[in-house]
Amino acid sequence: MKKLTRLLALVLALTALTALVSAEAAYTFRTSKENRVVTENGEFTRDMVAEPVLITSIGQSADVSMLDALMKKVGATYTFNATAPADEVAKYKTVIIASGASGKGLGAAGISEEDEIARAEALLKAVEENEITVILAHIGGTNRRGALSDRFSDMVLEQAKYIVVVEEGNDDGKFTDYAAENEIPITLLATIADAMTVLKDLFAPVAQ
Amino acid sequence: MNTKHILRNVVVLLAALALAFLAGQEFYDLQQPDEFYTANPALTRIAKLSEYNPNLKGTAGDTDIYVFDSGVPGGVALVYGGTHANETAAVMSAITYIENVSVSQGKLFVIPQANLSAFSATLPLRAQTGHMTFKLTDGSTRQVRIGTRLANPVHQWPDPNYRLNTSGRMLQHGEIAEIRNLNRNHPGLEEGYLVEMVCYGIRKLVETENVDLLFDGHEASPEFRAVNFLIAHERAMDLGSAAILNANLDAMMEGNMDGYPFKLDRSGATSWGLSHRALGDNTNAMATLFESLNPVMGFCHDKVTEELVKDGISPNYVKITELGLLNSGELTEAGSPIELRAAYHMEMSRHLIGALGELYPEKTLTISGLPTFNDLVTNGFEGILKPLK
Numbered sequence: 001m002k003k004l005t006r007l008l009a010l011v012l013a014l015t016a017l018t019a020l021v022s023a024e025a026a027y028t029f030r031t032s033k034e035n036r037v038v039t040e041n042g043e044f045t046r047d048m049v050a051e052p053v054l055i056t057s058i059g060q061s062a063d064v065s066m067l068d069a070l071m072k073k074v075g076a077t078y079t080f081n082a083t084a085p086a087d088e089v090a091k092y093k094t095v096i097i098a099s100g101a102s103g104k105g106l107g108a109a110g111i112s113e114e115d116e117i118a119r120a121e122a123l124l125k126a127v128e129e130n131e132i133t134v135i136l137a138h139i140g141g142t143n144r145r146g147a148l149s150d151r152f153s154d155m156v157l158e159q160a161k162y163i164v165v166v167e168e169g170n171d172d173g174k175f176t177d178y179a180a181e182n183e184i185p186i187t188l189l190a191t192i193a194d195a196m197t198v199l200k201d202l203f204a205p206v207a208q
Numbered sequence: 209m210n211t212k213h214i215l216r217n218v219v220v221l222l223a224a225l226a227l228a229f230l231a232g233q234e235f236y237d238l239q240q241p242d243e244f245y246t247a248n249p250a251l252t253r254i255a256k257l258s259e260y261n262p263n264l265k266g267t268a269g270d271t272d273i274y275v276f277d278s279g280v281p282g283g284v285a286l287v288y289g290g291t292h293a294n295e296t297a298a299v300m301s302a303i304t305y306i307e308n309v310s311v312s313q314g315k316l317f318v319i320p321q322a323n324l325s326a327f328s329a330t331l332p333l334r335a336q337t338g339h340m341t342f343k344l345t346d347g348s349t350r351q352v353r354i355g356t357r358l359a360n361p362v363h364q365w366p367d368p369n370y371r372l373n374t375s376g377r378m379l380q381h382g383e384i385a386e387i388r389n390l391n392r393n394h395p396g397l398e399e400g401y402l403v404e405m406v407c408y409g410i411r412k413l414v415e416t417e418n419v420d421l422l423f424d425g426h427e428a429s430p431e432f433r434a435v436n437f438l439i440a441h442e443r444a445m446d447l448g449s450a451a452i453l454n455a456n457l458d459a460m461m462e463g464n465m466d467g468y469p470f471k472l473d474r475s476g477a478t479s480w481g482l483s484h485r486a487l488g489d490n491t492n493a494m495a496t497l498f499e500s501l502n503p504v505m506g507f508c509h510d511k512v513t514e515e516l517v518k519d520g521i522s523p524n525y526v527k528i529t530e531l532g533l534l535n536s537g538e539l540t541e542a543g544s545p546i547e548l549r550a551a552y553h554m555e556m557s558r559h560l561i562g563a564l565g566e567l568y569p570e571k572t573l574t575i576s577g578l579p580t581f582n583d584l585v586t587n588g589f590e591g592i593l594k595p596l597k
Contacts, residue, residue: 069452105479
């Protein structure tokens with residue numbers, strides 16, 4: 001009987017511990033209706049970006065087109081090439097990379113997964129060698145999570161100096177955890193339209 | 209045969225005739241065309257698809273095209289619903305355009321029932337309602353048919369065993385009935401199966417009228433990964449992204465800080481026969497397609513009553529959502545009502561038209577008069593549709 005009581009107590013203790021750990025692991029959303037843009041781990045400011053600026057994609061999702069529309073809206077000066085090769089990337093000082101995979105996007109661009117991974121590797125090598133500032137933009141939410149999308153995002157994270165994420169895509173804390181561990185500024189957005197605030201601060205023309 | 213037997217046989221025969229009459233009445237009702245409000249002063253004329261493919265004249269595929277021509281040079285758009293006659297929000301969105309839109313620059317074509325034949329039958333064995341009825345504020349009613357996603361086999365039969373259609377899509381085995389699906393047979397054939405000829409008519413309309421923007425309205429099941437997605441041909445990606453962004457910014461300005469759940473995806477390279485791929489590849493139009501969330505389209509839908517079609521409240525899908533089994537089309541007890549679904553279609557198409565002029569000023573198409581998102585969601589079709597008399 002004593003043994004049974006001890007066993008029961010042990011099971012209860014383990015259950016409580018598991019609940020505690022999982023409660024700690026559960027992600028708490030930082031943005032809200034009132035607080036639509038939240039930045040952590042310091043700031044990323046206009047003086048940290050240099051021209052010329054390129055927008056490209058790793059994963060060929062439609063998010064790069066949304067990023068293009070956002071940059072147009074804020075009046076930024078930039079070049080848009082979703083499939084920019086490494087030698088082109090090397091000509092820029094700042095590269096914003098929309099990460100996230102789309103089978104349709106890869107198909108429409110006539111690129112296989114393997115080709116895109118090879119392009120990403122070469123591109124990120126060029127970034128490192130040329131000390132180009134990389135901004136990772138994950139703006140597609142949960143639709144741009146999953147094995148292949150995460151693989152592309154992980155590659156970009158290694159070179160990222162700043163991370164911008166629509167928070168829905170960070171519901172497991174993937175990006176905030178990485179940013180905290182590596183002390184990279186990260187901005188969380190309530191919706192994709194809130195990216196206007198961030199991009200305006202960084203790229204909108206300054207009134208003379 | 210004695211009198212008793214004769215009497216029994218007559219009773220059985222009469223009972224069978226009564227049942228056939230009752231069942232036939234419903235089928236007969238579905239053959240009657242829907243009546244639309246056509247007193248919108250901005251309506252220039254009602255054309256027929258057979259003007260663009262004469263082989264359709266006198267057939268069940270010769271659908272009406274509502275033309276709004278400002279007479280001022282500008283952009284040209286085609287907004288259509290009823291590619292699939294059971295995807296009701298797209299039909300209602302097109303009807304709302306017909307009744308309310310005004311065009312001050314450019315030209316707008318609206319087709320509410322693109323696959324007209326599909327409105328004349330429901331899918332066998334689904335016990336699906338054949339109509340939606342809206343009681344208007346003046347006490348009158350408006351009724352719109354609900355059909356199926358395929359043309360009526362009465363109009364196109366038999367399905368072949370094999371068809372390599374004009375898009376390069378190979379129809380065979382389990383997919384062969386798709387020869388009656390408008391959204392598998394673009395860009396169509398001038399002379400072929402009925403649905404192929406309808407597709408060809410739409411293609412010729414796009415070519416003849418120099419349509420710049422094409423919007424094909426659809427509805428998707430909760431299981432579909434791309435619920436509330438705008439699917440855009442690669443030439444329409446700029447337009448699509450600008451439209452989604454503008455729609456969300458407008459929503460935020462109006463106090464809807466969550467914006468709309470719209471997302472963008474590129475037309476698949478192998479989406480052969482679908483409007484966004486085949487019409488995007490074969491015409492100059494920027495082709496787009498939008499999918500709203502309708503539980504009727506799913507495999508686990510409840511009984512397809514008028515209430516389910518209109519309110520979109522599905523206890524089955526609420527349970528499935530609570531079990532965490534859906535990635536995209538989650539449903540709560542609030543449902544996915546037709547006013548909301550149609551309002552999404554209208555916001556999406558309206559902002560695409562707006563983005564057309566923003567990105568290509570020479571293609572500006574200026575429209576007004578449409579109910580706002582809040583008007584539609586708050587007042588419902590009961591408050592938006594116009595009485596016929």
